[in-house]
Amino acid sequence: MHKRLLGCAVVAIAAMGCGDRAQKFDSAPNIVAKVALGNDLVFIDDASNMAHAVNLTTNEPQPKARRIPLPASPSYASLRPGHPDELLVTCNGSLDQYGDIVEPPSLNVIANHSLERGYELSSRYESTVWSDDGQYALFWASAQDEFLSTPDQVTLVDLDQEQGSANPYDRQLSEVGGSLGQAFLIPPLSVSNRERSLALFVFPGGMSFWDLSRPERHEVTATSHANGAFSVARVVADPVESKLYLLVRNSTDLWVVSLTAPDDPAAQNDFRPSINQLGLGTQVPSDLLVFGTGSGQRLLTVGGASLAVVASDDNQVTTIALPTTADSLTSFEGTAPGDSTSRTRVLAYGVGMGAVSFVDLEDLEIRTTRNIESVNLGHPLSRVVPLGNNELLMVFSDAAIGVLSLESRRFRPLIASVGLGDSRPTPSEGRVWVAPPGTERVGYFDADSLESGEIRLDRPIDQMFLFGTGSSQRVVVTHPSLLGTLTYFDARTPTRDHSRTLEGFLAEGIVYR
Amino acid sequence: MATTTSMSRDLAPTLVFVLGLTAASVAGAAEPSQNQAAPLTPKPATASVVAPSGPKPTSGSAAEGTPSTAVPPQGGEQRQVAPQSTAPTPDAAAPAVVPPEGTTNRAEGPVAQSGPPPGFPPAPYQGAAPAPLPTQLPAEAATESVPEPPKTYVHRFSLYVDYLGQWLTDTSYDLFSDGDVASRFGVTADADLLEPASGYELSVEAGWAREMAEGSVLFSRTDAGASVPSNLSTTLSVNHYHAGLRLRRVVAPWFMPHVRLWGGVSDIDVDLDAGQDGTYDSSAWRPFAALGAGASLCMLPRQKFALGVIAEGGFILQGSMRLEMNPSPQPEDIVTSGASLGKLKRSGPYARVGLFVRF
Numbered sequence: 001m002h003k004r005l006l007g008c009a010v011v012a013i014a015a016m017g018c019g020d021r022a023q024k025f026d027s028a029p030n031i032v033a034k035v036a037l038g039n040d041l042v043f044i045d046d047a048s049n050m051a052h053a054v055n056l057t058t059n060e061p062q063p064k065a066r067r068i069p070l071p072a073s074p075s076y077a078s079l080r081p082g083h084p085d086e087l088l089v090t091c092n093g094s095l096d097q098y099g100d101i102v103e104p105p106s107l108n109v110i111a112n113h114s115l116e117r118g119y120e121l122s123s124r125y126e127s128t129v130w131s132d133d134g135q136y137a138l139f140w141a142s143a144q145d146e147f148l149s150t151p152d153q154v155t156l157v158d159l160d161q162e163q164g165s166a167n168p169y170d171r172q173l174s175e176v177g178g179s180l181g182q183a184f185l186i187p188p189l190s191v192s193n194r195e196r197s198l199a200l201f202v203f204p205g206g207m208s209f210w211d212l213s214r215p216e217r218h219e220v221t222a223t224s225h226a227n228g229a230f231s232v233a234r235v236v237a238d239p240v241e242s243k244l245y246l247l248v249r250n251s252t253d254l255w256v257v258s259l260t261a262p263d264d265p266a267a268q269n270d271f272r273p274s275i276n277q278l279g280l281g282t283q284v285p286s287d288l289l290v291f292g293t294g295s296g297q298r299l300l301t302v303g304g305a306s307l308a309v310v311a312s313d314d315n316q317v318t319t320i321a322l323p324t325t326a327d328s329l330t331s332f333e334g335t336a337p338g339d340s341t342s343r344t345r346v347l348a349y350g351v352g353m354g355a356v357s358f359v360d361l362e363d364l365e366i367r368t369t370r371n372i373e374s375v376n377l378g379h380p381l382s383r384v385v386p387l388g389n390n391e392l393l394m395v396f397s398d399a400a401i402g403v404l405s406l407e408s409r410r411f412r413p414l415i416a417s418v419g420l421g422d423s424r425p426t427p428s429e430g431r432v433w434v435a436p437p438g439t440e441r442v443g444y445f446d447a448d449s450l451e452s453g454e455i456r457l458d459r460p461i462d463q464m465f466l467f468g469t470g471s472s473q474r475v476v477v478t479h480p481s482l483l484g485t486l487t488y489f490d491a492r493t494p495t496r497d498h499s500r501t502l503e504g505f506l507a508e509g510i511v512y513r
Numbered sequence: 514m515a516t517t518t519s520m521s522r523d524l525a526p527t528l529v530f531v532l533g534l535t536a537a538s539v540a541g542a543a544e545p546s547q548n549q550a551a552p553l554t555p556k557p558a559t560a561s562v563v564a565p566s567g568p569k570p571t572s573g574s575a576a577e578g579t580p581s582t583a584v585p586p587q588g589g590e591q592r593q594v595a596p597q598s599t600a601p602t603p604d605a606a607a608p609a610v611v612p613p614e615g616t617t618n619r620a621e622g623p624v625a626q627s628g629p630p631p632g633f634p635p636a637p638y639q640g641a642a643p644a645p646l647p648t649q650l651p652a653e654a655a656t657e658s659v660p661e662p663p664k665t666y667v668h669r670f671s672l673y674v675d676y677l678g679q680w681l682t683d684t685s686y687d688l689f690s691d692g693d694v695a696s697r698f699g700v701t702a703d704a705d706l707l708e709p710a711s712g713y714e715l716s717v718e719a720g721w722a723r724e725m726a727e728g729s730v731l732f733s734r735t736d737a738g739a740s741v742p743s744n745l746s747t748t749l750s751v752n753h754y755h756a757g758l759r760l761r762r763v764v765a766p767w768f769m770p771h772v773r774l775w776g777g778v779s780d781i782d783v784d785l786d787a788g789q790d791g792t793y794d795s796s797a798w799r800p801f802a803a804l805g806a807g808a809s810l811c812m813l814p815r816q817k818f819a820l821g822v823i824a825e826g827g828f829i830l831q832g833s834m835r836l837e838m839n840p841s842p843q844p845e846d847i848v849t850s851g852a853s854l855g856k857l858k859r860s861g862p863y864a865r866v867g868l869f870v871r872f
Contacts, residue, residue, distance in 0.1 A: 025728070503850070
């Protein structure tokens with residue numbers, strides 16, 4: 001009798017001891033993206049398939065993290081272009097142990113603190129491109145680990161429309177000398193008397209164009225005669241002339257694509273591309289921009305220490321020597337020393353260079369180098385950040401930072417105690433914030449007076465964000481941590497007394513999940 | 514036979530029992546061994562002597578045909594009844610003295626057995642052969658030559674050393690354990706309070722128990738199975754202070770099922786150690802109430818210190834505790850607040866096993 005009772009007790013206790021720890025307590029948060037969405041700082045967690053949105057403009061003493069469930073395996077997130085209140089999140093979906101799809105890949109839109117809509121994708125893609133107006137998302141380059149992958153399949157999502165039978169739209173492209181290598185979305189152009197958005201696909205043997213307003217039509221193909229693989233570095237559209245300008249990697253030529261009406265009126269598509277390859281006479285061009293003059297559209301390219309101006313009407317090329325080496329061009333409207341007329345002007349600068357060149361576009365092909373003025377910065381340039389009011393923040397790879405006035409062409413540097421090359425200075429209303437990763441100090445200075453200050457935090461800095469405007473503007477700094485840590489303070493009173501640190505928000509309410 | 518009139522009440526049962534044994538020995542009757550539990554009834558002998566048993570008056574309901582009937586004296590006054598010379602009849606199985614129904618084996622101090630306890634069958638008649646009447650023996654001589662009779666003791670107190678496993682299936686407990694059972698070890702003392710009814714005993718108890726659980730390397734794996742540099746370790750330590758009431762049914766001296774209503778407060782401490790991220794401590798007092806049922810098995814019910822085992826099952830109802838990441842910054846640190854992980858739920862069924870000693 002005693003033995004039976006004891007045996008029953010032992011069995012009961014053993015049975016009660018069964019049970020495993022919930023998986024949510026095992027997996028470490030894996031933040032794949034941090035995005036400022038409205039008043040929320042959103043952390044996309046791949047481990048929990050969750051978006052954690054922390055409202056940082058509230059006056060509550062302790063901001064709470066709001067959880068937004070996501071489809072499986074979120075991998076990428078960014079603001080929708082032209083729609084700063086919508087966050088696009090790409091999810092890879094999930095497979096079971098046999099490799100069968102349990103949850104398909106998807107593109108999802110977070111808005112108003114919830115998952116507003118989603119679009120199921122037919123495949124898991126590795127590359128995405130968004131149109132500048134935010135209407136289209138184009139997915140290409142299927143993942144190679146699928147049982148059968150189609151390298152030339154693309155999927156177009158119209159984000160202005162809900163998911164439907166033709167949205168997303170899958171298209172199997174016709175190869176041009178090989179598999180698809182690149183994809184670009186072209187801003188709306190007026191072609192054959194109709195404005196349309198185009199997708200440009202680059203293949204080793206040429207390119208093809210897809211009319212996004214008529215996705216059911218076949219793409220239009222144009223072959224190239226380039227030696228070797230055909231790879232495009234930059235694409236710029238000229239909406240006035242309905243031309244595309246392409247910079248091809250490792251080529252000193254400029255590729256001009258004219259989109260005109262087809263010769264055959266019975267053709268399925270109502271446009272046809274024609275390619276013209278122009279020799280620029282410069283080093284390999286790295287940047288280009290289109291500008292208008294009284295005598296027509298012009299294209300300006302920069303390659304090394306020279307500029308090239310291309311007349312859009314007759315493809316006439318004018319090469320101009322630069323006093324500095326540059327790889328990027330930035331245009332602005334403003335005055336210049338000795339010229340009080342506001343005109344379109346260009347700043348040419350290069351990463352690692354210690355000097356920049358101002359280029360006046362007025363009669364540039366005639367005046368050539370007389371329209372160019374160089375300014376010595378004294379430090380190797382790392383990054384350029386627009387500040388507004390025709391001022392640029394120049395971030396250097398050494399321990400320096402400065403403000404360059406595009407109109408007065410005056411440069412005022414600030415010397416820092418740490419290297420700022422990895423920092424992403426963030427301008428706010430008249431003030432610039434600098435938070436070098438790995439350090440514990442946030443610096444700030446007034447863009448006009450260069451009056452500076454700093455605030456010491458208690459933890460190393462990971463990333464900095466700015467939220468709100470006016471009196472509710474806040475600076476938010478994230479810290480490396482397991483369960484999420486951030487510090488925020490009022491941008492007008494950056495002191496430790498007015499700062500607050502929030503810890504563990506990635507695990508907020510984890511017991512209830 | 515001499516008649517003793519001034520013997521103390523405590524010694525009287527012993528003497529009476531010894532005399533009875535002696536008489537039976539002389540008569541050649543078979544004596545049961547000491548460790549036999551059954552022969553608690555004084556054997557009918559040619560000379561049956563019954564002494565009053567203090568607070569437990571014996572009844573005079575002797576079975577029919579009993580050769581000698583002992584009538585207890587009233588008021589506890591010790592009295593020896595002269596044995597009859599009549600030999601017992603073979604079918605005289607009933608004891609000479611039958612305890613009143615519902616009487617337990619409890620008395621103040623060691624007493625002679627006055628009848629079988631509840632749950633024990635009456636002792637069989639031993640079939641004593643006719644023998645010459647015993648001659649008068651001095652009490653001192655009998656004490657030296659006869660072994661001590663079996664004694665029983667009143668057990669009013671108990672001490673328990675027990676293990677209690679509480680089944681906590683809520684995921685909040687997963688923060689502290691891979692399993693679902695919260696183990697607590699403790700001690701409990703109880704004292705019999707009263708007998709609300711025949712065969713029932715109500716006792717009051719108080720005790721303490723300690724519960725510890727640790728969870729390590731939480732949030733330490735990536736989806737690919739790789740480990741991350743930092744992780745979370747948790748510690749749950751609880752001191753339980755409880756009191757309660759237990760109602761026992763004395764089915765037999767060795768088997769006593771019970772129901773138990775108990776409750777108390779728990780001093781719960783939670784430590785979260787996130788390594789470089791910091792440590793977070795929180796504590797709370799939470800009351801609880803529990804209802805259980807089980808049984809005690811007493812191994813040596815007639816010893817002065819009776820050992821036994823207890824098994825019990827039931828349900829503990831307890832308030833939840835908020836799991837807060839309360840940082841403990843230095844005075845010069847930036848004001849810091851932590852997240853709330855949720856609530857640690859503490860209610861659940863339990864199983865309890867333990868050892869006890871009654872005395």
